[in-house]
Amino acid sequence: MSHNLLLSLLSTLLFTPIFGQVNWSELEPISQSKKAAFIRTAHSKLKQYLVDLDQTEYNLLRDCHVIDMDNDGDFDIIYNGSDGVEGDIVLVLRRDSSQFEVLLHEIGTITEFFMYEKKLESLSILNVTCCGAIHTLDLHYLTLGSPMRIQIDKAYIYYQSTEFPSNNSQAAYREYRVTSPELNMRYSPGIDTTTTVVDAQDAEKTNVIATFPQNARGWIIGKAIDQNGDVWYYMQMRAYPARTVLPYLDYDNLFYCGWMSAKHLQPVEP
Known part of the structure; x- marks a missing residue:
C-alpha cells in the first residue's frame, strides 16, 4: 500500500473533524530574521492573492x-491567516x-499539516462559511x-451545529445502506421538533438536514443512544441527498455527515 493511499484511508477513519492548530514553530527551520528576509522575496506574489495585503502586511x-x-x-511559503474582509485563507x-x-x-484555515520523510504528504483545511451560510467544510488534500x-x-460537509461522536462512541467502520424508502439525516442523535429551525426560509422546527433515498450508501463512524433508547449512527454519506438544506457542491469525493436512525440502515455485504 502506498503511503498516500494509507494517509487517505486514515483521514477517512477519523470519526471527528480535526479542529486543532498546527505547531508551525516545530516545522520552520530558520530564524525570524531570515524568515522575514525570505518573505520579502515573495512580496509581489503575495500581493496578487492577498486582497488586503496592506492591512495584513x-x-x-x-x-x-x-x-x-x-x-x-x-x-516554500505557506500563508495561513486573515485576508481582511475576505476572512481566513490558505x-x-x-x-x-x-x-x-x-x-x-x-x-479557510489549516488544521492538519503532515510531513513525511521531509516532504508534505497531506493537509486539512477547515472552511467555516460566513454571511448566513449554515454549513462547514472539512477539506482533505494529498500531494x-x-x-x-x-x-x-x-x-466533508455538515451543518454548523452538528454534534460529533464522543471519543468513546466509535463504531466499527463499515459501509451501510438505507433500507427504508427515505431516511433523514439529522445534526444531532434523536428526533427534535421543538428547539431548532435549520432553514431560515422554513419556520419548521426540526433537526433534519438532509433526506436520502433507499439504497443510498455511506460509512458508519460513530453511534449514540437517545433518551428513548433508540440507536443512531453518525454517517458519512457518499450519495447525494434527495433533499437537503446544505448546498450541493462539486467535489468528486463529497461526504454529507450527520446522524441517521440505525433502524433503517443495513450493512452492505462484501
Whole structure:
C-alpha cells in the first residue's frame, strides 16, 4: 500500500473533524530574521492573492510559514491567516528557483499539516462559511508528483451545529445502506421538533438536514443512544441527498455527515 493511499484511508477513519492548530514553530527551520528576509522575496506574489495585503502586511511574519515542503533545497511559503474582509485563507507557494508557483489557494484555515520523510504528504483545511451560510467544510488534500502538486482527496460537509461522536462512541467502520424508502439525516442523535429551525426560509422546527433515498450508501463512524433508547449512527454519506438544506457542491469525493436512525440502515455485504 502506498503511503498516500494509507494517509487517505486514515483521514477517512477519523470519526471527528480535526479542529486543532498546527505547531508551525516545530516545522520552520530558520530564524525570524531570515524568515522575514525570505518573505520579502515573495512580496509581489503575495500581493496578487492577498486582497488586503496592506492591512495584513504587519502580520506576515506571523501568518507566513517558511518550509521546504518538497525537499528540493528551496524554501516554500505557506500563508495561513486573515485576508481582511475576505476572512481566513490558505495560500501555498512553491519556490522554483527564483519564481513562486501557487499550488493551493483556498478559503479557510489549516488544521492538519503532515510531513513525511521531509516532504508534505497531506493537509486539512477547515472552511467555516460566513454571511448566513449554515454549513462547514472539512477539506482533505494529498500531494503527488514531482514537481509537487496538491490535490483534493475528500470533502466533508455538515451543518454548523452538528454534534460529533464522543471519543468513546466509535463504531466499527463499515459501509451501510438505507433500507427504508427515505431516511433523514439529522445534526444531532434523536428526533427534535421543538428547539431548532435549520432553514431560515422554513419556520419548521426540526433537526433534519438532509433526506436520502433507499439504497443510498455511506460509512458508519460513530453511534449514540437517545433518551428513548433508540440507536443512531453518525454517517458519512457518499450519495447525494434527495433533499437537503446544505448546498450541493462539486467535489468528486463529497461526504454529507450527520446522524441517521440505525433502524433503517443495513450493512452492505462484501
